[in-house]
Every structure is written in structure tokens, then in C-alpha cells.
Amino acid sequence: MDQTVGILHPGSMGAAVAACATTNAGEVLWCETGRGAASVERAARFGLTPVATLRELLDRSDILVSLCPPAAAEDLAHDVAGYRFAGVYVEANAINPERVQRIARLLEPAAIVVDGGVVGSPPVGGKAATLYLSGPADATERIETLFAGTAVRTTLLGTDIGKASALKLSYSSFQKASRVLVALAVGMAREHGVDQALIEVAAKRTDSYLSEPEYVATTAARAWRWGPELEEAADALTAAGLPPEMLRAAASTLARWDDAKDGELTLTDALDRLVRP
Template sequence: MAEPTVGILHPGSMGAAVAACAATNAARVLWCSQGRSPASAARAEQAGLTPVSTLHELLDQSGIVISLCPPAAAEDLAREVAGHAFDGTYVEANAISPDRAERIASLLGPNTTAVDGAVVGSPPVRGKTPTLYLSGPTAATTMVEAVFVGTAVRTRVLGTQVGQASALKVSYTAFQKASRVLAALATGMARQYEVDQELLEVAARRSTSYLAEPEYIPKVAARAWRWGPELEEAADTLAAAGLPPEMLRAAASTMARWHDAKDDSDLSVADALEQLAEP
């Protein structure tokens, strides 16, 4: 089988790192520079990606396209791709609900083979090895798996149904990210009553508690702009399953208080908690 050309939409921190791994086995990995920021261009260059000027060029030359973008943009991006009648494999790898993954597969049209994807773990840099979970037609998932053989991105096929990979992602998101929000709220509450150190002592007796890791709170704040929409997707999934979504919606709303902390690597615990306490 000839090595495919892969297109990445769009090279954020996760997308660029995943694309760099794909370049190990792909003929080329393309990205569209039109309308993208200097930061995106720098990431793409560092990852060794090949720039093209327009989305049409990227789609025309790619056999596989991987969509890795903020959840809120996933559907609009897929709709834009559908407008070009793309006839390859489209990996919808964003943190979205299963219903939304199925909707995107439908709007892509009959010429496009839709694969549901979900990345669990940190970007594949500095020894990190995330897993790309896949679900969809067997021939397509096999082709996507081949792109990542021998790289830091591990793959696992969950089945042939679009929506399975997204279901796993939002199920993991529901606990993994909401629990960190709850830890921040609990710490902030205790701090108001000057018992935060005592709370840490209590939490430290359970080594698996995020309450024992207050240094993680600024990292949550810096990622809130991405995690909030992911929690909304998880809430949609709970509602679709007949389960109460209010806790996750409240967690997403809480993250909105960190809107000024986007990607701030210098944020302290005190600063993050101060922002959390402001309406």
C-alpha cells in the first residue's frame, strides 16, 4: 500500500505533535496556512509539516485528513470540508459528543469516509505517549492505524460504529476534568475560611486525590478555554443518556471564570484561585 498524504486541521499544540508523528509513515503531512496565526505557523514548521495555501489544495492532495481543533469549531470545520466534496478519510478527532460525531459524519456526505477519533493523553512530546482511539469502517481505521505505527501515538480500534471513540473521550473527560474543577472549588472554599492547609493535610492521606496537588490548579486554569467546551460536550452526552448533566455544565461555567488565564504558564496557585473567586 502506498504511503498516504495526510492533512491536519489545524496544528494546535496537540494537532502539530500528532501530525509530526504521522509524518513518520505518511508521504507528506500538509497544513493550510490561510488565516492561521504566526503561532500556528511556528508549530507547523517545528513539526516539519508542508504548508499549502488553501483548504482546497490540502483536501485535493490528502488521502487522510485529521481534524484536531477546539470542540466548538468541529462542526463548522467539517461543514467547510464537505463543501469541497472531499473523497478521502476524515478523522474527526475532536473532544465532542457521540451525537455530534454522528452528525458530522452525516454532513460530510457519501464521498467521504468518516472515522471517529479521540486522543486520550498529553501531546506526544518529551516522552508522552497518548492513545488515539478510533471507531468506524474497518478499512479506514486500519489505514489510519498504519500512519502511526512505531510512533509515540498509540492507536486502538474500538469498533466500527462512529460515536464509540467520542463516547470514550467524553466519559473520561467527565471525571478527569470535572474532578480537577471540584478540587479547585474545594481549595478555594477552604481558603476563604483559612483552612486550606488543613484541607491539604486531609487530602494528602489519600495519595490519589487531586486535592493533594494544588500546583495543578494553575494548569487547569490555563487550559479552561479548551476544557470548558469539552465538558459541555460531555454534559450533552449525559443528557442524551438520561443522566443529569447539571454538574458538568456547572463545571464548564466555572471554567469560564478563567478566561483571562488562557495558556498562561506563569500563573500561580494564588492567582488562579483569585480569578476563580471573581464573578
């Protein structure tokens, strides 16, 4: 039987994941109330069906996928809990395991909560992403079926809520903090006029982010999302008894680019914005 899927909300990743769900779902819905013009355009481009209210979205959806900025994840779950959503709730945000477990306690037993973590680029234009899942077996099986044969590959990590989020943050904390270190290294080298020499040194080594300084501008444009994600990862380190200071410092560096949200920057622009009193 076809399932109806709701997406909260159709950002660059959320809309692309939701579009993949249209392959096997009867309908994929999103709530247009309070969303900007960019969300409306993106949702239309990906073939998502708008509804007027959150209540309508929840009443009609069998499966709800939450993909939003990390800071908003818990507030969004509270909104959903207020309507006693009774389907499968996929908490797919980049938040730490303790927050996922709080969200599960908030939504259960009315809803069945699945912990999810998306690794990879938005699945468009030939790109693919992996959705790691942990939670009740019957519910994770439904999500695997939903994305079967699409550019969203699913991998099951077990039944414990928190495993998928832990994997996501473990991977993304390295990936994102490494990009921040590139920005600082290139910025320091530029101040002394040796940035090109630094890049040449890095290019002699394999798999060095330093050999790709042009990615610094992309990092700056994504800082508004990456910074909060690293704060989530730092909280996860603290909960595990590990030192969080390195990731908090990387998040603090990213905060200098907060006003560059999704902008078109050059490497020079990004480095100039990084050098602030």
C-alpha cells in the same frame, strides 16, 4: 504506498499528533491561511508542510485529521464538505457522539469518516497518547498503519461511529470535572485560612487530586478548551437520559478562567481569578 495527511489544525495536540504521522506518511500538510504566528511556529517546529488554501490541502490529502476546539468542529466539517473531500476524514475532536454522527452524514458518501478520540498528553518529549478509533474497518486499518511505531497508540473500538467519542468524553468528563472540584475546594479552604491543612489531609490519602493544588493553575490555563468539552459531555449525558447538571456547573466554573488562555499563572493567580462576583 505513502499517504499524504492533512491536519486541521496544528494546535498543541494537533501538531504533536501530526508530527507522529510524519513517521509513516509521505507528507503531512496544514493550511496556513487565517492561522496565527504561534501556529506557524509550531507547525514549522514539528516539520509540517504549509499549503496556501484549504482546497489545496483537501486536494492533496488522502487522510484528513480534524483536531480543533470542540466548538469549531462542525463548522470546520462544513467547510470540508463544501469541497467534497473524498478521502478518510478522522473526526478526532472532543465532541459528543450525536455531533460526530451529524458530521459523518454531512461528509459521506464523498468521504469515509472515522470517529476518533485522543486520550493523554500531546505525544512529545517522551509522552504518548492513545487514539481510540471506531468506524469502517478498512479506514481504521489505514489510521492504525499511519501511526504504527509512533507515540500515538491506536485502539480500535469497533465499526460504530460515536464509540470513540463516547469513550473520550466519558473519561475526560471525570478527569476535568475533578480538577474543577479541586479548585473550588482549595479556594474555599483558602478563604478560611485552612488551605494548607486541606492539602495535608488530602496527602494522607492515595490518588487524591486535592494533594496536587498546583495543578489548579494548569486547569485555569486550559479552561478555554476544557469548558466546551464538558458542555459536549453534558450533551452526551442528556442524550443518554442522564443528569447533565454537574458537568454544566463545572463548565460554568471554568468559564471564569476564559481570559487566562494558555497563560502562565500561579496558584494564587488562578484562585484570585476564580473569586469573581
